[in-house]
């Protein structure tokens with residue numbers, strides 16, 4: 428047999444189709460976790476693209492100068508950080524919601540997403556701080572009460588432990604501040620095309636390097652999200668089946684590792700691509716391009 | 719009469735609500751065919767191939783494979799989707815996304831192991847494929863550190879090892895050197911002779927011509943503008959210009975395209 432023929436010799440099992448060797452096919456019927464993750468990530472990408480489409484829509488807020496919007500939002504966020512009165516905070520929140528409405532952003536979905544995670548987590552982790560040990564005041568929720576003070580392992584145990592009214596107010600205030608700041612940020616991002624937003628940051632005196640980092644993170648976040656979707660799809664094609672929990676964990680783990688390796692690699696390549704076009708560590712920008 | 723493999727019936731699809739990629743697409747692919755999907759960048763080749771591979775699903779209309787409607791619910795059944803993916807192999811345009819293990823050998827063994835082949839069979843198959851694609855030297859390397867073409871080869875190997883009946887390849891020759899490209903074409907033709915269906919997307923007319931008998935042409939507006947014999951389509955200058963696959967300076971001599979962009983003033 429010549430080398431030429433040899434090089435296109437099919438292995439025996441490839442001579443015919445079919446897969447007699449397969450031993451156990453999985454009987455599962457549930458949506459597997461890969462399929463679910465893929466769907467969730469796809470939704471995120473669609474959302475991201477939706478954001479751009481909101482920014483392109485005709486609306487009063489959309490037409491406002493990006494720089495002006497940026498300044499107003501920064502000032503409002505700062506103000507929210509200083510205001511202590513809960514009614515005023517609630518007022519600002521209502522104002523933000525009205526603005527969202529005017530900008531034709533789906534208020535309910537957005538608010539659900541904004542309040543669903545971060546402020547809730549904040550509330551949870553701030554619970555210890557609401558205790559009378561830290562913020563004393565009128566008892567609101569009693570956790571325990573005893574008549575005499577006791578000592579445990581040399582530490583004084585207070586006679587009672589409760590969430591004080593003042594403590595709860597402080598916790599709520601923190602949550603409100605975070606939720607409102609997020610709402611304001613979302614409002615800004617959703618009504619302003621990303622490119623214009625970054626340019627206006629720069630005009631406002633934020634160092635070019637920082638803006639560049641922000642801009643690149645944004646761009647590569649979307650890119651990495653797309654990459655992860657395809658990775659999961661590729662894996663799904665060859666996996667499927669009811670994997671054990673540990674196998675699932677292993678898979679997610681190795682996907683994260685692969686994604687990390689890829690993003691590191693990408694960093695190198697991006698840097699080289701930037702070098703190839705004249706980047707020397709100093710970002711050069713034209714600021715006059717903003718309409 | 720050959721068996722209908724894939725049937726698209728008024729299929730519509732879009733990634734983003736309100737921005738459809740396909741609108742009411744209808745066509746059929748038969749078992750044992752070699753089909754090229756031609757179109758300019760962004761015309762929707764990858765999207766269409768992903769639908770055939772059961773990764774995305776029509777939003778309207780019906781896509782059937784092997785006479786059965788393929789939709790999200792059906793694919794959620796693990797047993798079904800496993801069987802489907804074993805029959806229909808898909809090689810991604812970006813081989814980067816197909817590689818996720820830390821060794822080339824593991825990468826190729828991943829599919830057969832998941833599909834429940836015995837260890838002995840897995841080992842045998844991986845060795846055979848490594849040899850066939852001349853990847854033996856790379857067996858212990860990390861897939862991430864390979865060259866672009868080597869990654870492509872590993873990606874191809876990781877699908878061939880499952881021995882699918884239908885091979886769907888998205889831009890299979892991009893990044894391959896001419897010798898490997900020629901080798902791949904010959905391999906695919908040989909597999910076709912043994913009864914496999916081969917579907918490739920490409921904007922390389924020569925590849926379409928040597929590999930396939932039938933071509934589907936997608937316009938930039940994502941419409942299916944032509945479905946016919948590849949040898950006729952690659953000669954159809956007007957059509958290819960209209961879908962922006964070639965420009966007025968490209969000439970087709972014989973069956974092979976030559977670009978004379980700079981010599982004809």
Ligand SMILES: Nc1ncnc2c1ncn2[C@@H]1O[C@H](COP(=O)(O)OP(=O)(O)OP(=O)(O)O)[C@@H](O)[C@H]1O
Pocket residue numbers: 472653733734739757758759760761762763764765766811
């Ligand atoms: N994940 C995605 N989200 C949103 N839109 C997408 C996504 N993937 C592709 N598109 C859009 O769908 C259309 C078809 O893309 P597709 O990748 O199928 O094109 P293609 O013919 O494979 O192009 P190429 O030759 O460049 O590979 C394009 O307009 C593209 O912008």
Ligand SMILES: [Mg+2]
Pocket residue numbers: 763764765811888
């Ligand atoms: Mg493509």
